[in-house]
Amino acid sequence: MAIIKDRGFILRTFDFRETSKIAHIFTKKSGKVHGLLKGFRKGKKEFTTSLDLFSLNEFIFYQSRNPLWLVSSADMIYNFPYLRENLEKNLIANYIVEFIDKISPLNFPSSEIYSLIKESLLFLRENHSRKILYIFQIKALQFSGFKPSLIFCIKCNREIINKGYFSVKLGGLLCPECLKYDKFSKGISEELILSLKYIQKNDFKKALRIGLKGNRETELIEILEEFISYHLDTKIKSLYSLKNF
Ligand SMILES: [Zn+2]
Numbered sequence: 048m049a050i051i052k053d054r055g056f057i058l059r060t061f062d063f064r065e066t067s068k069i070a071h072i073f074t075k076k077s078g079k080v081h082g083l084l085k086g087f088r089k090g091k092k093e094f095t096t097s098l099d100l101f102s103l104n105e106f107i108f109y110q111s112r113n114p115l116w117l118v119s120s121a122d123m124i125y126n127f128p129y130l131r132e133n134l135e136k137n138l139i140a141n142y143i144v145e146f147i148d149k150i151s152p153l154n155f156p157s158s159e160i161y162s163l164i165k166e167s168l169l170f171l172r173e174n175h176s177r178k179i180l181y182i183f184q185i186k187a188l189q190f191s192g193f194k195p196s197l198i199f200c201i202k203c204n205r206e207i208i209n210k211g212y213f214s215v216k217l218g219g220l221l222c223p224e225c226l227k228y229d230k231f232s233k234g235i236s237e238e239l240i241l242s243l244k245y246i247q248k249n250d251f252k253k254a255l256r257i258g259l260k261g262n263r264e265t266e267l268i269e270i271l272e273e274f275i276s277y278h279l280d281t282k283i284k285s286l287y288s289l290k291n292f
Contacts (some may be wrong), residue, residue, distance in 0.1 A: 058148035079151040082118040096123035
């Protein structure tokens with residue numbers, strides 16, 4: 048059994064047996080890890096963290112072939128206080144970790160996903176929450192292999208010039224001639240197509256320069272939600288709290 052020191056974000060926690068806790072953690076070196084913290088609820092001194100959702104912690108793991116890795120120590124590094132004082136930001140942070148937990152395979156490192164979690168949580172501090180939400184969704188889909196095709200028609204491969212129809216089912220844009228392949232596809236504006244491409248192509252910080260106005264922003268969020276609920280066969284609970292907000 049190798050001993051690994053690593054840091055990671057808390058995606059989910061639940062009680063285990065009498066005194067222990069299990070945490071789903073997205074770590075820097077090992078991707079998603081399921082960690083067992085024995086005696087956590089008895090207040091063992093090796094654990095100086097409260098394991099709050101989306102907090103960043105430092106861990107010592109005993110790596111094993113068993114999917115559950117033993118955690119011998121856990122210390123809080125940062126718990127993002129500004130995300131615990133504002134309800135909307137809090138819901139988005141919860142959505143981010145729930146989404147990552149759902150899409151991430153176990154023990155599969157991804158520096159892209161690790162940085163995406165970190166940047167989304169940090170940029171939520173100063174930025175418009177809904178903008179962080181859709182940039183996060185577009186990038187999370189891209190990094191996990193669900194990238195919608197936006198440059199060429201997914202049926203005939205012709206370049207989409209100014210009018211495209213977004214097909215949730217087929218996973219990208221159709222040209223006007225191929226519209227017949229999915230009657231439920233939705234016409235989307237050139238501005239939206241350009242924004243989607245821009246976010247896919249640029250890093251998070253540059254993507255923040257996007258300035259979609261009211262209706263366009265709602266249109267984008269609706270398309271993404273439909274795409275996500277179609278392609279990920281599980282429901283993301285915190286989305287419902289977000290919608291009711
Ligand atoms: Zn076509």
